[in-house]
Amino acid sequence: MITTRDIAERLGVSVSTVGRALADDPRISEETKFRVRQAASEMGYVGNRAARMMRGASSNVVALVIPDIRNSFYSTIAHELSKNMEAEGFQLMLSETDDDRTAELRHLRELSANRVAGVIIVPTARPHTESVRLLRAMPHLQLLRRHPSLGSQWFGVDDHEALRQATAHLVAQGHTRIAYLGGPEELPTGAERLRGFRSALHEGGLPDDAGRAELGPPSSVDHGRDTVRRLLTGRDVPTALVLGSIQLTLGVLEELSQQGVKVPQELSVVGFGDEPGFSWWGPGLTTVGLPIQEMATGCALWMMRRLKTKPSNDGPYTSLSPGSLVVRGSTAPPGGKAPSRPV
Amino acid sequence: MITTRDIAERLGVSVSTVGRALADDPRISEETKFRVRQAASEMGYVGNRAARMMRGASSNVVALVIPDIRNSFYSTIAHELSKNMEAEGFQLMLSETDDDRTAELRHLRELSANRVAGVIIVPTARPHTESVRLLRAMPHLQLLRRHPSLGSQWFGVDDHEALRQATAHLVAQGHTRIAYLGGPEELPTGAERLRGFRSALHEGGLPDDAGRAELGPPSSVDHGRDTVRRLLTGRDVPTALVLGSIQLTLGVLEELSQQGVKVPQELSVVGFGDEPGFSWWGPGLTTVGLPIQEMATGCALWMMRRLKTKPSNDGPYTSLSPGSLVVRGSTAPPGGKAPSRPV
DNA sequence: TGTCTTTGTGCTAACGTTAGCATTGCTGAA
């Protein structure tokens, strides 16, 4: 690997001169600068950031710690972050936890050892104490989920309101046996969405047993498939179903298609997120659209500002993005007809 | 930030002792090792990889350079790579080029400055000369697309065969006006897929003008949408359509759904890739399934071996994964009835 | 002519870690 020293020796100048020439130091004559740049280019010199970091410069890498990049929710975020950060000269590091706190810890240790400039994390349900300590030691922000013991900036969607809206839509159509399929309560998002579901039932004046909640791993397509199968074959089959995660929605849609369940005649469905395919599924899926891009851009901007300006964060403590209900054909009054829409 | 020196001072030993204790050097007494580890843990010491790299150690970061992580094709690859590499203690860096060679170059410069251990790249159509030079200077492999001037290891799918199969399926059903919608010929994958399309027509004994190729940006959903709209409203409307990229397929499916085109009665469609949603689209999409996981795992393993063992690569120069046609309901003889399958 | 400033460059130390080569104190053999 070519170093400033190699260039210096070739030109018969000192390493300082080379370094300064490359940094465009005004004290160096234009002629020397030109010769240095020329040589650097010819020799294929590429500065060593590790060495620069040793001199106190900070890394230009920001890490994104998420459960699973295959989830299009997260890949959208990754893309948006990457795009915004590249403009500022930052690179993106990707760490997948698979919702496993030990994997999360392993990654945070690595990121810490690599001295990444910042971390954007979707925390697992209950991070290890060491994870919390590591995070506290670096600029970071939480995405979607918020872990209380990290008192840091948080960007999320209004989960409570999203599920309240989704459920209220079904209640308004007269459903009285509504099932909710979502993530576990130990996840902050899971708890909020469940609360939103319950709120809507309550506001609609429905009895407690009108709603039925099935909680489980939120990022498992298979779990969605299995649960909806169980729901439909068991007793007391609901007339409507609200979903509380994208992956669960994907599983449910697949299973319903496969079983040939008539939607919305036999079952009304409200999905979560708005993925490609949701619009062409059956009669079109009514779903809660999420402002993923806006949220990701917000994150990126906040992090960039945080990393550029030394002083403590002056931004708002949290940033809540609202979801919005996209009404398509998968919801109708219980036992109602299919909507007049070509399939 | 805590350094070995801080620990050394606190324990009244030398930095060497601390360093060796942490590296589990057999020359250090068990008691000292214990005290050092204890102190390190208490003080929250995290080794500085930048410093280690200066001493000749290599980075533990492998970069993935792709057009767009939102393309589920690439997010699957990223996931698979990440999973396989984490087991070996490597981290994944993500660089998106958006198929822009200048962005590609910017990223490669950064990766080079960061001294990443290796690069896995889906090259743009015509990388800059400097990009090629930079890549040559680091362990790397090409994914999907192969740029000739990099004589490096390549992992790809058998694009020619994939499109040959897809098209042959339509030819066998008697179609004689088949359109192909794919990426530009300047992309190696684009050229191969187009060649596969033409091969199938030729083998089927069809005249040259039976096939019609519409080439354009392969990762643009919108382009898929627009082109299919144009195809259907123009004169000489084809009876069958073969797609040559996932994103184009997504666009086409959306447009066909929206326009209410009857598939396969009015138009037979063969997609590319097998995304969630393809199975429940209309009558079920006949498509070319790609062995993404296997390919990604192959990449990861090759790269890991390459990075662990110093000597030159002894693996095969290329690794071709076959696609496989998944036949569902979106294809039928021209003017034929819908298949007997519940929608 | 002597001193002061300016311009351009060199020297050196420092960042945190590691590896080679001392150094110390001890045990056991000659």
Place this chain on the structure above:
DNA sequence: TTCAGCAATGCTAACGTTAGCACAAAGACA
């Protein structure tokens, strides 16, 4: 007693870059 041999640890240099200070040459001014 003397010294080899060993265990445990210390000292120092080096990795590539940068910043502070020093320094030489040349022009400016009295």
